[in-house]
Amino acid sequence: MMKHPDQTSVKAWAQLLKTHRFLLEQVETDLKTAQLPSLSWYDVLYELKCAGPAGLRQYEISAQILLNKHNLSRLLDRLQANGLIRRESCPEDGRGHCVHITDTGTQVLKKMWPIYGSAIQSHFSEHLNREEVQQLSDILLKLMPTREK
Amino acid sequence: MMKHPDQTSVKAWAQLLKTHRFLLEQVETDLKTAQLPSLSWYDVLYELKCAGPAGLRQYEISAQILLNKHNLSRLLDRLQANGLIRRESCPEDGRGHCVHITDTGTQVLKKMWPIYGSAIQSHFSEHLNREEVQQLSDILLKLMPTREK
DNA sequence: GCCATATAGTTGCATATGCAACTAAGCTAA
DNA sequence: TTAGCTTAGTTGCATATGCAACTATATGGC
Numbered sequence: 001m002m003k004h005p006d007q008t009s010v011k012a013w014a015q016l017l018k019t020h021r022f023l024l025e026q027v028e029t030d031l032k033t034a035q036l037p038s039l040s041w042y043d044v045l046y047e048l049k050c051a052g053p054a055g056l057r058q059y060e061i062s063a064q065i066l067l068n069k070h071n072l073s074r075l076l077d078r079l080q081a082n083g084l085i086r087r088e089s090c091p092e093d094g095r096g097h098c099v100h101i102t103d104t105g106t107q108v109l110k111k112m113w114p115i116y117g118s119a120i121q122s123h124f125s126e127h128l129n130r131e132e133v134q135q136l137s138d139i140l141l142k143l144m145p146t147r148e149k
Numbered sequence: 150m151m152k153h154p155d156q157t158s159v160k161a162w163a164q165l166l167k168t169h170r171f172l173l174e175q176v177e178t179d180l181k182t183a184q185l186p187s188l189s190w191y192d193v194l195y196e197l198k199c200a201g202p203a204g205l206r207q208y209e210i211s212a213q214i215l216l217n218k219h220n221l222s223r224l225l226d227r228l229q230a231n232g233l234i235r236r237e238s239c240p241e242d243g244r245g246h247c248v249h250i251t252d253t254g255t256q257v258l259k260k261m262w263p264i265y266g267s268a269i270q271s272h273f274s275e276h277l278n279r280e281e282v283q284q285l286s287d288i289l290l291k292l293m294p295t296r297e298k
Numbered sequence: 299g300c301c302a303t304a305t306a307g308t309t310g311c312a313t314a315t316g317c318a319a320c321t322a323a324g325c326t327a328a
Numbered sequence: 329t330t331a332g333c334t335t336a337g338t339t340g341c342a343t344a345t346g347c348a349a350c351t352a353t354a355t356g357g358c
Contacts, residue, residue, distance in 0.1 A: 004266040009274035012286035016273075017188075019289040020169045021215045039166075040344090059306065066170045071345060073308055078343095095306045095353040117153040124165075125158035127292050136288045137161035139281050140168040143273065189314095208336065220315060222338055227313095244323045244336045 023123055030119040036112050040067070040075060045084060045109045048101035055100040057090065084108055172272055179268040185261050189216070189224060194233060194258045197250035204249040206239065233257055 005013070028038055043065045048056060056064075062072045076099060079085040084105035090096040101109070125133065154162070177187055192214045197205060205213075211221045225248065228234045233254035239245040250258070274282065 003270050003275075004263075005270040005274040008279070008286070009277075009282050010266075010269060012282045012289070013269050013273050015286050015289040016169065016172075018215060019292050020165065022293055023165075025215070057306080066167060066174070068346080069307065070309085070347080073306095074344080077308095090306095093306075093354075095351095097307075114153075117159075120159060120162050121152050121154040124162050124292065125154040126152075128158075128288060130157070132288050132291070133158050133161045135284050137157070137164050139277065139285045140161070140164040142281070143168050143276050144171055206336085217316080218337065219317080219339085222336095223314080226338095239336095242324075242336075244321095246337075 026123045027116070027119040030123075031112070031115055034115045036115055037108065039116075040065075041079060041084070042109070042112050042116060043067075044072075044075060044079060045101055045105050045112075048085065048099060049106065049109055053100070055088070055098040057093075057096050058099060059096070061099065079105070175272040176265070176268040179272075180261070180264055183264045185264055186257065188265075189214075190228060190233070191258070191261050191265060192216075193221075193224060193228060194250055194254050194261075197234065197248060198255065198258055202249070204237070204247040206242075206245050207248060208245070210248065228254070 024039075031038060044061060047061055047064050051060075058069065058072060058076065061067075061076075062069050065072075067075065076085060076087065080087060082104075084102055086100045086102055087097040088100065090098045128136070173188075180187060193210060196210055196213050200209075207218065207221060207225065210216075211218050214221075216224065225234060225236065229236060231253075233251055235249045235251055236246040237249065239247045277285070
């Protein structure tokens, strides 16, 4: 026997989908207008930047940005073709690759942030007060799986 | 001069993207497992169902589900090819079409809801209390453009 | 060591999306 | 009326995504 959600929950869910779609479109448009790559590129470059010189394995990036491995593989192809990342063979695991951000990649990341940041500001933060931002963040976090050790 | 978002806002924004991606994947998987069509089909069918016998113009659907016209056009192609909707020429406007849901479409919608509903329940509502659901809904709504008359 | 099985990543194919150009019909105003 | 602009919807092309099958290496039991 399946439990079904109440009306309020359904509305909230629908609102989540709709608002997300709306905001994403705004932000992507801002990036495109500034002739910058899309968010998915930013995500990968950002993770690699945070990882530092050690780089990341593909499955780590995959887990981090919630993109499945086949799509990540091809996203990395594109990034590599544009010289923003480098794949190196992995000493500890012959199957895998260590992915590193290149200098060009770092520069692209630097160029993207002002636009991306101000898009977040103007489409998102500007419409909420401190408390709302915090509440939203907390609630969304509760919907994600708890990371077991 | 561009204003930039504070750290908390950026975290909340990132959480929005991530949680959305995570939940969508869960729900789509549930639908696929039950051998049902994807959410985008549901969205269209649902809007048409609500519209009743008068049907909807494509631009109305487009505005409602925030899907641009070219993609909607092809989504409708697929729905029509599967016999779930009907496009009729529009008496008031020779350029446009009136889109109607078929009986088959209504049946598909009916079959989808139990799965979709219980997916919303298990991946979404179940993890939040009443107050959180309401807060989330309200906050998300504030991020959407205010419908001017 | 050797087999079965699991994991990392890639590739082929079908489908979905974004963008720009297009057709066709309505609207406005001289 | 008709010329110029706008709107509704479709189509071609490039790109992105999902799914399943594949290669290659690693791991665990015997």
